[in-house]
Amino acid sequence: MMVLRRRVGEAIRIGDDVRIVVQEVRDGRVVRLGIEAPPDVAVHRLEIFELIQRENRQARDGALAWLSQRADEKQTEERV
Amino acid sequence: MNDEIDSQREEGVFRFPQGVAGFPGSNRFAFIYTGGDVLCMQSLDEEEAALLLAPWDRDRLGAPPKLTCEQRACLSNADDLLWMVVLNPVADKRWVFANLRAPIAISESMGRGLQCIRIEPDLPLRYPWMEHPEKMAA
Numbered sequence: 001m002m003v004l005r006r007r008v009g010e011a012i013r014i015g016d017d018v019r020i021v022v023q024e025v026r027d028g029r030v031v032r033l034g035i036e037a038p039p040d041v042a043v044h045r046l047e048i049f050e051l052i053q054r055e056n057r058q059a060r061d062g063a064l065a066w067l068s069q070r071a072d073e074k075q076t077e078e079r080v
Numbered sequence: 081m082n083d084e085i086d087s088q089r090e091e092g093v094f095r096f097p098q099g100v101a102g103f104p105g106s107n108r109f110a111f112i113y114t115g116g117d118v119l120c121m122q123s124l125d126e127e128e129a130a131l132l133l134a135p136w137d138r139d140r141l142g143a144p145p146k147l148t149c150e151q152r153a154c155l156s157n158a159d160d161l162l163w164m165v166v167l168n169p170v171a172d173k174r175w176v177f178a179n180l181r182a183p184i185a186i187s188e189s190m191g192r193g194l195q196c197i198r199i200e201p202d203l204p205l206r207y208p209w210m211e212h213p214e215k216m217a218a
Contacts, residue, residue, distance in 0.1 A: 048199060052197050053102040055168060055181075056182070056195075057102040062169035063120055
């Protein structure tokens with residue numbers, strides 16, 4: 001992992017389009033970041049993104065089961 | 081697995097510029113009506129990426145979320161948004177859950193979609209949406 005030291009008001013850039021500015025450090029523990037990114041770049045808190053990722057993957061199993069059942073039913077109809 | 085989804089199709093395709101969490105290779109989705117109030121959203125990029133959705137119910141859930149400027153831009157500033165919840169039918173034997181922390185907005189006119197991930201900690205990830213039907217396909 002790349003590690004950079006930045007002060008309040010300083011920024012880093014990722015690629016051509018993403019800019020992250022350190023806006024505030026509170027009590028030496030909480031960092032407030034400002035992020036500029038194009039609309040097609042998703043920016044989320046990691047723990048929330050991972051939660052949704054896990055839930056979507058579990059939910060997918062239900063959708064795949066439905067699609068598979070539907071394909072079976074179509075095959076049966078075609079045979080009849 | 082599904083012989084009706086043509087991955088080369090252009091019509092009825094919704095682009096999700098930010099993708100969908102958990103399906104990193106999927107940006108293009110199409111919808112299949114499953115019967116009842118449930119839709120299946122299937123990726124055109126990855127056969128194994130699909131979700132079951134139900135329309136946002138204002139009576140039960142109130143108004144849909146407000147979008148940020150960035151989220152509106154991602155949906156091409158469309159004003160014809162249709163909101164849906166992602167259903168999880170496999171987490172529980174009795175209930176089909178709806179994920180209120182990450183509903184989906186689509187714009188038919190723009191052909192765009194977005195999974196709107198919300199940070200409010202009190203929103204349920206698994207809201208009991210309906211009891212399991214005998215068969216999802218009905």
